[in-house]
Amino acid sequence: QEINPDVEVESYTMNITTLQGFDSFKSSLQAPDGSSRVDLVLSCVDNYEARITINQVCLELGQVWMESGVSEDAVSGHIQLLVPGTTACFQCVPPLVVASGLDERTLKREGVCAASLPTTMGIVAGLLVQAALKHMLGFGGVSMYLGYNSLKDFFPTMDIRPSAACVNPLCRELQRREEERRNSPEARAAAEAAAAAAAAAAAAAAATPLHEENEWG
């Protein structure tokens, strides 16, 4: 707040995974009419339980959020954009180890705790803030998923579609509603109008000659 007095900081220190914590967290996001009073939630937690909790609260509020994480070996990380009903929710895609049936023994070696590198964390934090700026200010593109592999300097991006078989019933319901909304007459008409406008603009651009004069032609 000393750097920018226009920023308001409200601080809540608690465990959001308990019943009381869940309710406190959810109501801290709500305006008096129950809808969300924030444009974006950024998750910077370090455990699965808290992420599931944030996922549930955001599904219940229809809240767009971004999740961030760093791997247990500290050399890779990722950020993810989650739009309830449109993108995958956090439970749509089970953790790699469950989905691939990998033996959990391969996860961690005995006696070793998770590694952490402040450099990796700093980079992922930078990516997250960058994505937040692009999302809120409407410039550039925000990937649904942006990864960072520091060993190879590789930044993969991908789209993660919602799963029709998501274990979370609210996610499935929101997907259904989004599908309905997209197929509604108004939405279809709007999409067609946009496509027609784009085609018209392209045709207009093609119709005008590239060069008014051409001394060789």
Add this chain to the structure above:
Amino acid sequence: MAESWDPKTRETVKKIPFLTEKSGPRDKQKWQDRLKQELHALITYIKMNKESDTDWFSIQPNADGTHWTGQCWYVHELIKYEFDFQFDIPATYPDTAPEIELPELEGKTAKMYRGGKICLTIHFKPLWSKNSPHFGIAHALCLGLAPWLAAEVPFMVESGVIKAKV
């Protein structure tokens, strides 16, 4: 921690009834149904333990089943070490497992988080995710707390951070 589930744990957990009601503490009526199944599984598990002379814990819920407390014990070299434990049912249960705490042991082992929450990640969480919602409190105790005690109590006794009262 152990490389894998030991055969005895595997055998035991298979005998604990699976829970079928997928609901958490925010679900009002259906939570009551879930609680009935939880208590049934716990009673079955405790009965099994008493019959095989391996009774190792007692447990009590609060009025709405959202906070549980109990005592657990582990025998090491003929001495019984007993500890209090507690946990809350998380809002997103049963997708997320409860985090069992032994507050009196906080700081005595690296395998413990702030507040005395026992460190379980290696085998426990993937197994819980795979089996959710069929695992309940009895399974969490059998697969989480019991192996933790088996690994940590001997270590803590040998490193002198806990002492017998005798």
